[in-house]
Amino acid sequence: MKATDQFFQDVSPRDKPGLATIIKTYFMRHAQVFFYSLGQLWRTPFSLFMTAAVIAIALALPTGLHLLLENAQALSGGWDGAAKVSLFLKKSASEQQAEQLRNKIRKMPEIAEVEFISRDKGLADFKARTGYGDAITALDENPIPHLIVVTPKLQHSDAQQLEALAKQFREISQVEFVQLDQEWVQRLYAIMDIVSQGVLILGIMISIAVLLVVGNTIRLAIQNRRDEIVIVKLIGGTDAFIRRPFLYTGFWYGLIGGVMALILVFIALWLMNGPVEKLAGLYQTPFSLHKMDIGTITIVLALSIGLGLGGSWIAVGRHLRDIEPR
Amino acid sequence: MINFIQACKRYPGSQDALSNVSFELGEGEMAFLTGHSGAGKSTLLKLIALIERTTRGQVLVNGENTAKVKRRRIPYFRRKIGIIFQDHQLLFDRTVYDNVALPLIIDGQPPREIARRTRAALDKVGLLSREKSFPITLSGGEQQRVGIARAVVNKPPLLLADEPTGNLDPELSWEIMQIFEQFRQVGVTVLVASHDLDMIQRMGHRILALKQGQLIGDTANAA
Incomplete structure (x- = not known):
């Protein structure tokens, strides 16, 4: 091309753009x-x-x-997925007996965790967590029994095994009442x-x-x-x-x-x-x-x-x- | 620059639009393509710009066999060809400047280059003062000049024009032809399809005549 032509000089790229310019x-x-x-x-x-x-x-x-x-x-959120068995003890059971029972349960192979909640602690929790704190204080006596909450190991958590476990617990003399917590939570x-x-x-x-x-x-x-x-x-x-x-x-x-x-x-x-x-x-x-x-x-x-x-x-x-x- | 070797184009369900067309157009040469409408002028240009592909035969553009250009490569292939249309094909929602700058933007040129080269191209066709106008406000001849500026802004070695003066009066047509002539003088290969025989003969360049898809005359061979 004839370099003398003004137009093509004007429309030609003046110098090749560098990489930085291209980017x-x-x-x-x-x-x-x-x-x-x-x-x-x-x-x-x-x-x-x-x-x-x-x-x-x-x-x-x-x-x-x-x-x-x-x-x-x-x-x-307070209720996690694992099933629990609650043992409500008889009013006659002392705190010492309750602790003995807890230690005994803890040694059982199918148990993962045992928590003991004394009457006093249970009362305090109840007051804190529900709306009936005022009503409770009106009572003369703490109506809440000792409670042992048993969490079985996961592999022992299906319905039949839990039922067997509950039956075993019901035979313990200090236990008033055994409750399986699992069903409605699971539902x-x-x-x-x-x-x-x-x-x-x-x-x-x-x-x-x-x-x-x-x-x-x-x-x-x-x-x-x-x-x-x-x-x-x-x-x-x-x-x-x-x-x-x-x-x-x-x-x-x-x-x-x-x-x-x-x-x-x-x-x-x-x-x-x-x-x-x-x-x-x-x-x-x-x-x-x-x-x-x-x-x-x-x-x-x-x-x-x-x-x-x-x-x-x-x-x-x-x-x-x-x-x-x- | 352009080399047709027994090129044929047949559209499905019809006769050959082009049959056995062979010619060669050298670099920096200018030629006119004539014939009645339907003779195959547009088809021939479309084969060069890869808007259509040959059915048989070969078309070489700038040494490249068009049959071998993959679909993905077509945009880059077309950037080396400036195309001018009878109906201008301008974008009416953008200014004259933006229309002419488009090939450079597509090519990824830096903004300063774009501004300089776009203005140079507009200056060349005498429309620098209208750069901020919208195409709709321009006359037919001016719109065609915008189309030309856009076709040449990328400095293509080949310029194709399909009936560029089809809608213009003789005086404006002649002006447009002079612009093409200037491009030829700086080494651009120019191929113009037109049926305005009177004007073509006045220009005195090579004439390729088509009739019913066949090349029936080539003044380069006659001479």
């Missing part, structure tokens, strides 16, 4: 597209709001249920397991729905910009270049939808906290709903952004190939 330019372009795609969404705030609200409501549902479940678990945990599984399944189904909503929105965006895609392909735009704004659009839908979901859950918790505190107050327990922790917030945002990106990725992958210059 800097690359990231700058990404940042530009990142904000450009937000700007594009902002131009049609109503449709942005509609799509983001669909995502938000969809994600708020499993998030809210998950938090309620977590609260229920926290409420029942409660089983129910919670089912609910938790249900929340998980609901979450997965809703995630797929969000994926499809974003995918469909991006599909429409691609159709709307069909001409532009053809032009960019004609002048040498790679698939990655064309894909980029749509992926960032999906990212923004996910982020905005996720933030809105968190706000919805936050409002719901705030509305429910008043009545819950009132109810707890009636039982004289200081319980209030757990707020969302950083972990939950991170997961919800990561999930919604991931779904936004994933949905747009699917749409872009499906439809970009179909659009070719003719």
Whole structure:
């Protein structure tokens, strides 16, 4: 080429850009597209709001249920999974006899742990944990017997073995009454397991729905910009270049939808906290709903952004190939 | 620069759009492609730009066999070709400047280079003062010049134009042709499809004539 021509001197690259410039330019372009795609969404705030609200409501549902479940678990947190056998001793049994009995049980091979709760300690616990402290003090005498709580080893915890153990304990002379603590706790945990599984399944189904909503929105965006895609392909735009704004659009839908979901859950918790505190107050327990922790917030945002990106990725992958210059 | 070796193109369910076309266009050469509509002018250009692929025969562009260019490589292949369309193919939601800068942005050029080269290209087609305008506010001839600026901003060694003056009056057409002529003078290979025989003959360059998919005339051979 004739170097004398002014024009081609002007449009020629002046010097080859270094690696640093190339990398800097690359990231700058990404940042530009990142904000450009937000700007594009902002131009049609109503449709942005509609799509983001669909995502938000969809994600708020499993998030809210998950938090309620977590609260229920926290409420029942004192009861752990292992079955326990409570031995209520006769009033006539002395503290010394009780301790002897405890030591004897502790030596049994199928026992993991034995806890002795004396009458005095039991009374103190009762006062602290329930709302009937005032009523108890009105009594002349401590109505609570000595209590030995036996935790069998896990391999001895199934229903039949527990029953056999209980039978053995009932034959001890100082024992007034043997109670198996396990059944209703196990039932409660089983129910919670089912609910938790249900929340998980609901979450997965809703995630797929969000994926499809974003995918469909991006599909429409691609159709709307069909001409532009053809032009960019004609002048040498790679698939990655064309894909980029749509992926960032999906990212923004996910982020905005996720933030809105968190706000919805936050409002719901705030509305429910008043009545819950009132109810707890009636039982004289200081319980209030757990707020969302950083972990939950991170997961919800990561999930919604991931779904936004994933949905747009699917749409872009499906439809970009179909659009070719003719 | 361009080498057709018995190239054929058949669209499914129809006759050959091009059959046994062979010619060679050297570097820095300028040629016109003529023929009635449907003669295969657009198809021939599409084979060069890899918008379509040959059914039989070979098309070599810049020493590269187009049949061997994988789908993934097509964008990089196209960056070495400036294409100008009858209907301009501009992005109407972006300014003239942004339209012309697009090939450089796609190519990942640093911003300062983009600004300099985009302005140079706009200056070349006489539209530097309209850089902030939107294409819709420009006349047909001006829009076509924006299209040309975009095609050459990346300094491609090959320029293809499909009926670039199809919608323009003779005077504007002549201006556009003079711009092409200037590119030829600096070593760009230029291939223009047009049915404006009067103007083509005035330009005095090589003419390739197509009829029903066959090359029926080539002034380079006649001479």
